[in-house]
Amino acid sequence: MPEQGREPADAQRGQWQRTYADHPRMYGDAPSAAAVHAAAVFRVAGAQDVLELGAGHGRDALYFAGCGFTVRAADFSATGLGQLEERAAESGLGPSVSAVVHDVRRPLPLPDGSVDAVFAHMLLCMALTTGEIHALVGEVRRVLGPGGTFVYTVRHTGDAHYGAGAVHGDGVFEHGGFAVHFFDRELVDALAEGWELREVHAFEEGDLPRRLWRITQTLPAAGGG
Template sequence: MTIPKYGLSDAQRRHWQHTYAAHPGMYGDQPSAPAVHAAKTFHAAGAKNALELGAGHGRDTLFLARSGFTVQAADFSATALEQLHEHAQEQRLAEQITTILYDVREPLPLADASVDAVFAHMLLCMALTTEEIRALVSEVRRVLRPGGSFVYTVRHTGDAHYGTGTAHGDDIHEHGGFAVHFFPRELVDSLAEGWTLQEIHPFEEGELPRRLWRVTQCLPR
């Protein structure tokens, strides 16, 4: 059965709101390994500011701020962003962080070429259609300055959960209330068209373990 895209995405928003409320700081306070890689990549490219898409309660946002970047943290969960703001105040990082309540199905509320770098850990593989993913990457390209870096991670079709659970079509499968769009390699390649694709790094995360790709691509100058 295929669920209309907005029905599934809106259900996921409610699910994430409930999850963050029930489990504050659910991912802990240590940065993800992709965020550590992103900080090194962004520094090497001379970035001063960064946009994080799907920031959640902010473990990676806070790390990027501690690493010297000013960060705009976007997420569709108001609950998660409230937690992020509280943590930023506790760590005296509030002046470096701006939160944006944002639905990735909509255009980014940022000016063209206004961002040095973009980071998205597990955001592109949420309950988004391929069409919505392509539109989001086009928005990332629009707001990035020439030479800017985009680092994102996604679960892929080699993951143990791919093809199991509740199927929603378009390589989207749901487990435990969480819907995931599993990426085939050709989708990663197509999203890099017009970019300089620097790396597709396979890695594992979590207990299953989840199988992911960390993709690093750069906007030509």
């Protein structure tokens, strides 16, 4: 349940801090399937600089670095990012990875057009309002260069936990201490306005299993409108 008097997203920060502290490297060292796919997409697009939002303890950020990308990893959990930095140093990838504690409800701490690609695995479907999600995607658009690629995954309204647990409104439901904003296709399409929507791919992950979409969208190239 959310802490009394606090926004769900604020309460979730503490939840994730405790979770990473109690379960170091909780997702293991292997990258997510979504990150493996994204790396291939980024490589074809000629990307070099990748921003990962919601990097957690870094399994995907370190995979991107191992693929030869320069990675900026952002998360609101200092505990998770500390684990990322420790493993980056151990694996010799420290020079390729920079980490920053950041709340995505605020503007991204990067200049306009400073990255080639952005990746976010289940970050947009955390305890964010629809307005905050739109603002975040606007920030992603700002920091991407022309022709930049955005790959993100979200749990959707076909998931077994949709409608279950504590109700926060605006499509957000809390189950097992974790709040999720479940996406419908209308929201996906709205977030792609002004982009080229390349793919909406349905897949499953985990034991429930969680039901997700993997969305790939790109900005127009320079001079392309």
